[in-house]
Amino acid sequence: MPAAAEAHSATTRKHRVQTHLITWARPRLRTTPAATGAAGAAIRRRIVLVDLYWTRDKDPRVPLGHASLLATLRSDPAIEARSVVLAVNEQIPVAAIARRILAEAAGLDDDRIDIAVGAYVWNEGIVQELLPLLRFAGFAGRIILGGPQVSYVDTGLERLYPDADLFIRGHAETALLEAVRSAGRTAIRGVHYAGTLDRNEQASAPLEGLPSPLIERLIGPAQQDFLRWETRRGCQFKCSFCQHRQKDAQAPRETFPATRLFDEIDLICRAGVRELAVLDPVFNTNEDEGHAVRVLERFAANGYRGRISLQCRAELVDAAFLAVARRLDVCLEFGLQTIHKNEQRAIERINSLDKVDAALAHVRALEIDHEVSLIFGLPEQTLDAFIASVGWCLERRVPVIKAFPLLLLRGTKMDLERARWGLVVEGATMPQVVASNTFTRAEWQKMNAISQALRETEGAHPPLQALLALADAVGLDPARWQPGLAGEAA
Numbered sequence: 001m002p003a004a005a006e007a008h009s010a011t012t013r014k015h016r017v018q019t020h021l022i023t024w025a026r027p028r029l030r031t032t033p034a035a036t037g038a039a040g041a042a043i044r045r046r047i048v049l050v051d052l053y054w055t056r057d058k059d060p061r062v063p064l065g066h067a068s069l070l071a072t073l074r075s076d077p078a079i080e081a082r083s084v085v086l087a088v089n090e091q092i093p094v095a096a097i098a099r100r101i102l103a104e105a106a107g108l109d110d111d112r113i114d115i116a117v118g119a120y121v122w123n124e125g126i127v128q129e130l131l132p133l134l135r136f137a138g139f140a141g142r143i144i145l146g147g148p149q150v151s152y153v154d155t156g157l158e159r160l161y162p163d164a165d166l167f168i169r170g171h172a173e174t175a176l177l178e179a180v181r182s183a184g185r186t187a188i189r190g191v192h193y194a195g196t197l198d199r200n201e202q203a204s205a206p207l208e209g210l211p212s213p214l215i216e217r218l219i220g221p222a223q224q225d226f227l228r229w230e231t232r233r234g235c236q237f238k239c240s241f242c243q244h245r246q247k248d249a250q251a252p253r254e255t256f257p258a259t260r261l262f263d264e265i266d267l268i269c270r271a272g273v274r275e276l277a278v279l280d281p282v283f284n285t286n287e288d289e290g291h292a293v294r295v296l297e298r299f300a301a302n303g304y305r306g307r308i309s310l311q312c313r314a315e316l317v318d319a320a321f322l323a324v325a326r327r328l329d330v331c332l333e334f335g336l337q338t339i340h341k342n343e344q345r346a347i348e349r350i351n352s353l354d355k356v357d358a359a360l361a362h363v364r365a366l367e368i369d370h371e372v373s374l375i376f377g378l379p380e381q382t383l384d385a386f387i388a389s390v391g392w393c394l395e396r397r398v399p400v401i402k403a404f405p406l407l408l409l410r411g412t413k414m415d416l417e418r419a420r421w422g423l424v425v426e427g428a429t430m431p432q433v434v435a436s437n438t439f440t441r442a443e444w445q446k447m448n449a450i451s452q453a454l455r456e457t458e459g460a461h462p463p464l465q466a467l468l469a470l471a472d473a474v475g476l477d478p479a480r481w482q483p484g485l486a487g488e489a490a
Contacts, residue, residue: 152411
């Protein structure tokens, strides 16, 4: 963020926090009753794990990442892990969020309590207001921050979050457990303590030993019709706009153990979950040969009738994968982004269009449901080039074409190179690129209108000229990419 914009943002946050302090916060009273954890074990420490997530239609009540952290923390009977999960786009005042967290923290001395918050692009403004509120209310225990907003910052975390005591970069299950077990400043890979030398290390969580939140019933297929699930972590590709691009080149890309995956699949099938969204960045990766086929075969062997959404790379689709996919109700989600080589080079995402074309033809011939996603606002992109990408997909009769705005996410290579492309960003909550060296804001609005027209015609897209005519007439939803948040409305 440019210095002037960062200063303005800091001033705005300070004003909002002062408003909250005047209208609400008071130091809280502390008590120290006896406390016990699992199986009656005496509690050494308590952690209040906070997830301020962005809810979408059908989303589970507890996000998968939050549940995985909880499962690991609760594996230690001397740690009492409490959960606060709130949707930031449900207009919850920041003061109310702080009250809820402090209520979960009450009952132990502060030196035995940690509050851990996941920092994401969609809750950045709220986190900036929440932490000083917790301090003003009298909380003197440790505040721990993790999540992408932390993982992708090389230096200066204390400047961004002056009320936090320690930060965790990377997949945090193991590092967070070790940090909570230690009230001091034990050296833990991926953990940075405020005021100490920042080694900019990424934590890793070996998947072999992590407890399953499904098996532990922290999220349950019996409780919901829709479930998010993962089989692998990490991505082999290096798209410059994406936070799946691993910050640490040495970080492993791992697959969960087959025994865990098969147990989870069996549980999902027995419960009759109707829709399953697999979060793997590239489900049909070629790094773990046969993995995707083995997973789908297990679902097929269980006679699974639910819907499975899979993020796939079109160039990696093969006959064995399609043979088992067609036996299930799957939707293959292909991220194409653009058909143009200059744009592909700019985002470091080179597509083999011949292979993509062949994959789409095979999927279409087998009548496997699929969709293709594009991005508008890319470096080197023009309005005509974006229209050509849409037209290419329409010519191949892609049933659902989705077009999303380019988000400039913290710490990505694209973010660090924004000046090279003349990227202009708007949106405090979701930082969208709305102009560049190759397109104006007015042209971005036209691309946005085409995206809206695609959304309104999913499953029955008209020919290109009819789609463009609809885009000219469509009424844009100003909140589509920037829903109002509690932190902004306060």
